[in-house]
Amino acid sequence: MVSVTTVVLAALAVVASAAPACKPLAYTLPQAGEGDELAAPAANLVLKKIAIGHGIQNYSCETTASNFSATGALAVLYDATPLYPKTKKTGINQREWDSLPTNLLRNQPLPLNKLAGSTYGADPTKPFPDPADLDLQGLPRSKFLGHHFFDNKGVPVFDLGTAGLKAVVKKVDGIAAPRSADAGITGSGAVQWLQLDDNLSGQSRGIKMVYRVITAGGAAQACSVAGVGVQSVPYATFYWFYG
Numbered sequence: 001m002v003s004v005t006t007v008v009l010a011a012l013a014v015v016a017s018a019a020p021a022c023k024p025l026a027y028t029l030p031q032a033g034e035g036d037e038l039a040a041p042a043a044n045l046v047l048k049k050i051a052i053g054h055g056i057q058n059y060s061c062e063t064t065a066s067n068f069s070a071t072g073a074l075a076v077l078y079d080a081t082p083l084y085p086k087t088k089k090t091g092i093n094q095r096e097w098d099s100l101p102t103n104l105l106r107n108q109p110l111p112l113n114k115l116a117g118s119t120y121g122a123d124p125t126k127p128f129p130d131p132a133d134l135d136l137q138g139l140p141r142s143k144f145l146g147h148h149f150f151d152n153k154g155v156p157v158f159d160l161g162t163a164g165l166k167a168v169v170k171k172v173d174g175i176a177a178p179r180s181a182d183a184g185i186t187g188s189g190a191v192q193w194l195q196l197d198d199n200l201s202g203q204s205r206g207i208k209m210v211y212r213v214i215t216a217g218g219a220a221q222a223c224s225v226a227g228v229g230v231q232s233v234p235y236a237t238f239y240w241f242y243g
């Protein structure tokens with residue numbers, strides 16, 4: 001017969017091994033590795049979420065001879081934090097992690113309500129379908145986290161409604177995506193990596209800095225190629241949120 005003491009000791013041993021014996025996981029913002037890098041997050045900030053986003057970048061061309069101008073973006077955000085490599089039980093390997101944006105871009109339909117008659121355009125009256133989790137083949141599901149859009153003043157917003165977080169931001173810095181980045185479905189290139197800070201309008205909740213890294217697709221096509229009017233270019237990326 002097993003004594004009560006043995007059972008208790010065994011139970012304690014299980015608890016001890018389940019307790020965080022090692023240091024908390026260190027989240028390291030990716031670097032582009034080709035020269036200029038984005039500044040590191042301020043030392044007093046902590047990582048709140050890593051999202052994987054999928055949507056469109058919008059541009060407009062006045063004439064076929066002009067330069068395009070960026071007019072906004074729409075994306076659905078999923079919580080990728082539990083998939084971060086070395087996360088206990090749910091972490092995926094580094095290679096799978098680094099290729100998440102390209103996997104998402106190329107293996108999932110755009111999670112936007114389509115604008116009739118367009119290839120990648122979104123319905124302006126109701127761009128987002130009902131919230132749904134992300135189910136990429138062979139990987140754990142990622143929970144729906146919220147939306148990225150531009151408000152009626154043209155200001156970029158990240159509404160991480162399910163986490164009670166929100167970021168209303170301004171662009172602080174941008175660097176070219178690495179040469180090896182996924183040029184996207186249209187082949188127009190990967191959008192820049194960005195540092196975005198709270199725009200100090202008092203509308204952000206729990207977020208002070210946002211980084212866009214490991215971008216896939218989303219760059220504009222030259223106006224001469226795209227023609228006149230709005231282009232919507234599919235992209236996927238990581239967004240790292242600090243607060």
Ligand SMILES: *[C@@H]1O[C@H](CO)[C@@H](O)[C@H](O)[C@H]1NC(C)=O
Pocket residue numbers: 065066067
């Ligand atoms: C496009 O932008 C570049 C760099 O800012 C500028 O030199 C060029 O004149 C612009 N071209 C047109 C057609 O506006």
Ligand SMILES: *[C@@H]1O[C@H](CO)[C@@H](O)[C@H](O)[C@H]1NC(C)=O
Pocket residue numbers: 058071072073074115118120121122123124125127149150230232
């Ligand atoms: C982006 O373009 C789509 C059309 O593809 C439109 O529905 C949406 O309102 C635009 N959004 C922004 C922020 O420019």
Ligand SMILES: *[C@@H]1O[C@H](CO)[C@@H](O)[C@H](O)[C@H]1NC(C)=O
Pocket residue numbers: 151153155168169170199200201203
């Ligand atoms: C910040 O965003 C708010 C909301 O759109 C806007 O009213 C304000 O002008 C923005 N401020 C800056 C500095 O971008």
